Amino acid sequence: MVSIAQNILQVRHRLNAACEAAGRPADAVTLLAVSKTCPPEAVREAFATGQRAFGENYVQEALTKIEALADLQPRPVWHLIGPLQANKTRVVAEQFDWVHSVDRLKIAERLSAQRPAGLPALQVCLQVNISGEASKSGVTLEELPALAQAVSALPRLTLRGLMAIPEPAEDVAAQRLPHRRLREALEALKARGLALDTLSMGMSADLEAAVLEGATLVRIGTAIFGARPRPAA
Numbered sequence: 001m002v003s004i005a006q007n008i009l010q011v012r013h014r015l016n017a018a019c020e021a022a023g024r025p026a027d028a029v030t031l032l033a034v035s036k037t038c039p040p041e042a043v044r045e046a047f048a049t050g051q052r053a054f055g056e057n058y059v060q061e062a063l064t065k066i067e068a069l070a071d072l073q074p075r076p077v078w079h080l081i082g083p084l085q086a087n088k089t090r091v092v093a094e095q096f097d098w099v100h101s102v103d104r105l106k107i108a109e110r111l112s113a114q115r116p117a118g119l120p121a122l123q124v125c126l127q128v129n130i131s132g133e134a135s136k137s138g139v140t141l142e143e144l145p146a147l148a149q150a151v152s153a154l155p156r157l158t159l160r161g162l163m164a165i166p167e168p169a170e171d172v173a174a175q176r177l178p179h180r181r182l183r184e185a186l187e188a189l190k191a192r193g194l195a196l197d198t199l200s201m202g203m204s205a206d207l208e209a210a211v212l213e214g215a216t217l218v219r220i221g222t223a224i225f226g227a228r229p230r231p232a233a
């Protein structure tokens, strides 16, 4: 049986190779370990290898896990990468360090208002609907500049960049296209004067393509923790 520690080593090798192929320094990309559906013990195993950043999708599950892992030192850095509803913003503002899935001003305003005064600003990415399907969450490229301007003005948030979940594609060339669109969208916002530094893109199946297109943070679940149980239909 392959262990989580071995998987993390393998993912780090993939990341290093991808950075080298892209002519980027090996530390240019942060590895976010996506621990959704995994028990706290799995997070402990990853933490023991030095992994510090963890991504969660479901607020309730994440809160239970964060509490179960409250003894870890230094405290893990918790990233919310799943959809966020207005009635859950307060606990998220209190418990998370990052939110990648902001796609509406109302959610951002609530997070800013509810971020506790004793904590640093909440780090935020805007989720972009890069593949353009009606069903997926994320702001459209057309609406992105106005949302980015508004979010960047909120006092208790720091807008860091953009996140996307592209449609799966088979080969690296096809995988690169949506990642390139996201990078171009980030560059356009920076050209308008926003100080952004984060491109949250790349998952287990397409991290190489994402790194080639400039990802600064890849979100890796399956390649670290193994296949997730399918949700009951």
Ligand SMILES: *Cc1c(COP(=O)(O)O)cnc(C)c1O
Pocket (backbone or CB within 6 Å): 034, 036, 057, 081, 082, 165, 203, 204, 205, 219, 220, 221, 222, 223
């Ligand atoms: C589950 C998930 C991931 C991780 O996907 P893998 O294919 O398991 O690496 C990354 N990002 C988001 C938003 C996810 O929901």
